[in-house]
Amino acid sequence: MEIYWLKRILYEGRIEVKKVTSYTIFTLILLFLNGCNLNNDEVNNGRADNSQNNNDSVRVEENNKEGKEATEPELNPFGNQKDKSQIMESNILQYIHWMSHQKVKADDKWGFFEITDERIEWLLDAIDETEYLEKAEEYKDILNRWKDGNFSDVVNDHNYVWEILGGEKESQKATEILSESKEKEYIENTEQIDETYKDAEASN
Structure with a gap:
């Protein structure tokens, strides 16, 4: 059990x-x-x-x-804060003047902006938007020829705006059109105007 x-x-x-x-x-x-x-x-x-x-x-x-x-700030094609409605005649003249230096020979040149389609178009629009320009048609004629690639009269174009700006020194007067090689050399070796945050100043 x-x-x-x-x-x-x-x-x-x-x-x-x-x-x-x-x-x-x-x-x-x-x-x-x-x-x-x-x-x-x-x-x-x-x-x-x-x-x-x-x-x-x-x-x-x-x-x-x-x-x-x-x-x-938004800058225009020249590096300036001014928009098309604020541009003055002196600005238009100086921009054309400085761009023409790319194409012409002169003993004494100061100021340079390379010629571009954007800058030409911007200036043409600015001229249309700017009132009381005495020679608006003349400026447009110059720019429209440049727009079409016609620089055959660029020596006279330079001297025309240069004289309006008060140019007097013979050393600054354009005498002939640069050859392609000289133009290329000028573009490569010349510093463009620094217009950032500045107004374009009328200067020879």
Whole structure:
């Protein structure tokens, strides 16, 4: 009888051990899965934070760029702040004068702007928008010929505006058209006028 009860106790004990072991394994599995979920949440949160930080950085850069663009004045093709409606006759004359230096020979030349389509078009528009120009048609005639690539009369064009600007020194008077090689050399070796934030000044 004692042997019977002893066997029964041992048998039931093994069952309890199996139950405890099963519960333990089940609990460990739950803890592991929960830990994985927590890690995934942390990773996702980290990604979300990084994405937010990146978006914030992009917005800051865009705002800085917009602010910079808003503070920088818009310049005309000659590097001047004046728009077409603010241009004066002296500005028009001087711009034509300085551009003509690219094409003509003179013993003494000061001031240079390279002739470009953009500058020619801008001046033509400015002349149309500027009132009370005494010689508007003459200026437009010069610029329209240049626009068409016709510089056959550029010596007279230079001397015409030069005299209006008060030119008197013979050394500053244009005498002939530069050859292509001399023109190229002049463009490459002559610094253009720095008109940034300045008004064009009438000067010989």
